[in-house]
Amino acid sequence: MNRSPTAAQVLVVGAGPVGLLLACELARARVRVVVVERLAAAMNESRASQLTARTAELLHERGFDALLAEAGHEPRAHFGGLGFDLSEADSGHWGNWKVPQYRTEAALAERAAELGVPLLRAHELVELTRRPDCVVCGIRGPRGPLRIRAEYVVGCDGARSTVRRLAGVPVTAVPATRELLRADVTGVRVRDRRFQRLERGFAVAATRGGVTRVMVHVFGRAPAERTGPPDFAEVVAAWKKVTGEDISGGDPLWVDAFDNARGQADRYRSGRVLLAGDAAHWHLPVGGQSINLGLQDAVNLGWKLAGTVHGWAAPGLLDTYHAERHPVAARMLDYVAAQELLMLGGPEVEPLRAVFAEVLGVERARAHLAAVMSNLDDRYGPPGPAPMGRRVPNPRPRTEPVVVRPGSPDTAPLLLRPDGHVAWVGEEGLEEAIRGLIRTRAIPREDEEGRCGTVTRT
Numbered sequence: 001m002n003r004s005p006t007a008a009q010v011l012v013v014g015a016g017p018v019g020l021l022l023a024c025e026l027a028r029a030r031v032r033v034v035v036v037e038r039l040a041a042a043m044n045e046s047r048a049s050q051l052t053a054r055t056a057e058l059l060h061e062r063g064f065d066a067l068l069a070e071a072g073h074e075p076r077a078h079f080g081g082l083g084f085d086l087s088e089a090d091s092g093h094w095g096n097w098k099v100p101q102y103r104t105e106a107a108l109a110e111r112a113a114e115l116g117v118p119l120l121r122a123h124e125l126v127e128l129t130r131r132p133d134c135v136v137c138g139i140r141g142p143r144g145p146l147r148i149r150a151e152y153v154v155g156c157d158g159a160r161s162t163v164r165r166l167a168g169v170p171v172t173a174v175p176a177t178r179e180l181l182r183a184d185v186t187g188v189r190v191r192d193r194r195f196q197r198l199e200r201g202f203a204v205a206a207t208r209g210g211v212t213r214v215m216v217h218v219f220g221r222a223p224a225e226r227t228g229p230p231d232f233a234e235v236v237a238a239w240k241k242v243t244g245e246d247i248s249g250g251d252p253l254w255v256d257a258f259d260n261a262r263g264q265a266d267r268y269r270s271g272r273v274l275l276a277g278d279a280a281h282w283h284l285p286v287g288g289q290s291i292n293l294g295l296q297d298a299v300n301l302g303w304k305l306a307g308t309v310h311g312w313a314a315p316g317l318l319d320t321y322h323a324e325r326h327p328v329a330a331r332m333l334d335y336v337a338a339q340e341l342l343m344l345g346g347p348e349v350e351p352l353r354a355v356f357a358e359v360l361g362v363e364r365a366r367a368h369l370a371a372v373m374s375n376l377d378d379r380y381g382p383p384g385p386a387p388m389g390r391r392v393p394n395p396r397p398r399t400e401p402v403v404v405r406p407g408s409p410d411t412a413p414l415l416l417r418p419d420g421h422v423a424w425v426g427e428e429g430l431e432e433a434i435r436g437l438i439r440t441r442a443i444p445r446e447d448e449e450g451r452c453g454t455v456t457r458t
């Protein structure tokens with residue numbers, strides 16, 4: 001008997017890291033959410049293995065300390081191959097946290113299961129029909145076609161998003177001009193090198209447990225037309241051309257190519273359809289930002305969508321997801337393009353690298369870069385001096401906004417969003433700020449010991 005659900009408040013398409021975290025956020029807020037995933041089994045590649053300080057904070061607050069404990073802590077990062085220190089980043093989880101993507105996905109999938117989220121594997125979304133009060137989704141599953149009616153659909157289905165295409169969301173994109181080849185190889189002796197720029201190209205090599213990962217780019221070479229991964233012979237030839245070394249005697253375990261195509265959906269919301277993660281923005285995976293942007297999209301969207309489904313969200317709250325997250329990714333696309341130029345540009349970028357290296361010696365410049373690359377300087381909501389728009393340290397993960405009165409009676413109240421960002425500071429204007437988040441209902445007031453009162457709205 002086919003026990004697949006036929007209705008959901010939210011259908012999440014894609015069980016990558018972003019879809020899984022969003023499903024957890026929604027389930028935590030008591031939204032009936034279903035996830036469909038095209039793959040029959042979990043992905044087992046390391047892919048995006050770097051979590052930034054802001055992502056680590058969010059995971060810690062949600063009880064994923066075991067995942068963080070298995071991650072390696074990196075106190076340094078690089079910008080286009082130029083190293084800099086992250087210790088000046090203002091976070092209890094400063095630094096980068098290295099853990100293979102399949103482990104992150106496994107932890108998130110386990111939590112989603114604990115929260116009772118149905119995850120339908122080997123189910124591919126192929127059709128979207130919009131109705132005034134819902135979206136009807138056509139799914140291809142192992143036991144034939146299936147229809148799921150959902151109040152909202154979120155495409156977390158990766159850079160080639162089917163949801164984005166079916167919803168007709170326009171994109172602004174720059175086609176690929178550069179390509180990198182990489183392979184995991186056994187039986188070769190190649191010395192480790194990080195971001196080595198040579199006369200003819202760029203090379204990286206690292207050997208761990210007898211497996212050598214090589215990554216290579218030939219300066220000025222355009223990306224090949226591909227229908228699948230490259231042959232190992234292509235990697236061998238490129239490696240030879242750039243480094244002069246012969247790795248043809250090695251045994252390839254995995255070969256892959258990726259390019260610098262980048263782009264962004266022009267709208268993250270189209271009526272009842274939303275986009276998050278790589279479906280909303282994609283770029284060369286340099287500097288390891290993509291999974292972090294996506295996980296932070298999920299946290300920004302989760303409570304707003306839950307509030308909309310439950311009916312307490314103020315009109316327009318859901319649209320702030322696009323308004324807040326689109327500029328964050330647009331800025332990061334510029335940072336990635338700048339890194340790509342510094343790292344993969346030919347000899348003509350050497351003067352730029354020299355200047356940039358000098359600027360990185362300036363403490364304020366370094367601190368700025370550490371904050372941006374750790375995703376710590378994103379601010380949301382009305383302008384104003386700190387803490388307006390910033391995240392408070394160690395916020396309790398909530399599912400609804402709350403007014404907090406820290407400490408002594410003369411301290412200004414803070415209107416806190418469920419994602420920990422300060423939506424308002426002070427008594428004056430507080431009611432209006434609350435009305436910007438919630439429709440009609442009581443909003444909990446909470447002092448720093450966690451005692452709650454209520455503000456009654458009409």
Ligand SMILES: Cc1cc2nc3c(=O)[nH]c(=O)nc-3n(C[C@H](O)[C@H](O)[C@H](O)COP(=O)(O)OP(=O)(O)OC[C@H]3O[C@@H](n4cnc5c(N)ncnc54)[C@H](O)[C@@H]3O)c2cc1C
Nearest residue numbers: 014016017018037038047048124125157158277278285290
């Ligand atoms: C091959 C590959 C290698 C990568 N390597 C790196 C790397 O080295 N470093 C780095 O920082 N980043 C890397 N990335 C990028 C990184 O993995 C992504 O940024 C990250 O996974 C984004 O998560 P996501 O959940 O938005 O999308 P994804 O992880 O892409 O997840 C999307 C999910 O949606 C599913 N799906 C797609 N279409 C449908 C459909 N129609 N119906 C149902 N399910 C669907 C897919 O099967 C997939 O599981 C790589 C990505 C890929 C694809």
